[in-house]
Amino acid sequence: MKISCNIDGTNYSLSVNSDKPLLQILIDDIGIDAMKSICRGAYCGNCIVLLDGQAVLSCLVPAFKIQGATIQTFDSFQKTRFFRDIDRAYIEVGCIPCPQCFASKTMIIESILQTLEKKNAGTENGHLRRVSEIESARREQERFVIQELTLNSCTCTESSELAKVVEVCLNYRRRRNVRRS
């Protein structure tokens, strides 16, 4: 099957089996060594890429679904300012994942940030909120972050610390958006 897609800013035209997992395309056909996955679809969470801007497990995406798609792996994501936000937040909180899961956890955090930014954009409509409402929203956010982070089974960092990383990172992005507007 002929597939054309954009991977890390480069256009590729690939001839691959239609049900070949994206993960294997990235490793075998494109030669991205940074992709680490040993589970073969058992949800280890180490093969996350951004497919058209949305985080997906690349081992679960067949080749026929990437026709015309834009794929961003951690290799190119770490050159963006979005990565720098997360990296700064890691340092500020003092919680840095181990080299095995660094890429995966960073991509999961990026996916969480995208969701929370969208959610906040929908709710921040100028209403003053009560302290209890803010508290419950914060608790709900923390629960959501912790649940999302269960996708990666590496135990090198605590989920509550990574929740703080998300919060710090959200603040960075919020401040940047305020400066811009």
Added chain:
Amino acid sequence: MYEDLRSSTVFSPQTMGELVNYKLRNPGSVFWAGGTYIMARERDYPSKDPIDIISLDRMEELKRIVRNDTSVEFGSMVTLQAVSLIAKSFFSREICDALSCIGTQLIRRQATIGGALCTPSIKTSFATIMSTLDASAECRTIGKRSLLKWIPVEKLFDTAGALAISPSTLITRLHVNECRDSVFYFKQTGSPMTRAEEAVVFAIRCKIIQNAIVETRACFCFPLEGIHSSALIQSSLTGIVLPMNPVRIIKLTDSLVNEIRSEHPGIRPIQIEQASRMFESFLYDLNSQIIARS
């Protein structure tokens, strides 16, 4: 490395007519919804015997959500993430929380209703929640004469837990009644997808009228064994006035354990223990809520 392998043929129909025509010409082809289950388990790439795939991704009619006064109908290609996002408008908060507990957002974005109901070897939390809510699925059997049937979700699986619908049957819609005023309790230990042999899912829905339990619907899901809808518990709980005596709770739990043991002999002792603890915990929760209210 894989040059000599034949590639699977992928057909992406846009209408039901195209799908039916293709399926009749290629009866061996399989339906491909989100792919989270198939990519993870069924196949091992590179497979020596490639199957023809009917990708349902472009079928807009399977992505519709239709809301009536008292019920809602989801197309089978609606993702679980979409369901959990819009559930607020027709389900209670507890049910919304339960729906957003299924996997993580990354998985829910890819997994679809049809896929979650049709996984052949495991039973998912989504199917358990929908059984508790008395949902039914519209099944279209594709053949020379197409048959349309509404089947309750729990009847999609036989008593041994195997999928009761044929491979040529496609789930097209899921019908769920609105549910806001019921008590809903959901607990899950382990993941049905990754640790199916240990996981247990428990969902129960009931109404409390003047401190008495009515209209109970309880489902236990043992992913490899099936969904156990406990008739004994449903009938025993109905009419009980809260708060319950702890001795009665123990008796009810014992009868539940006996029922599960006799109906599903393959279930591990750890799963039975977890199921009984979940059930006990639900009853104590109800007790504490009623005592706090009074």
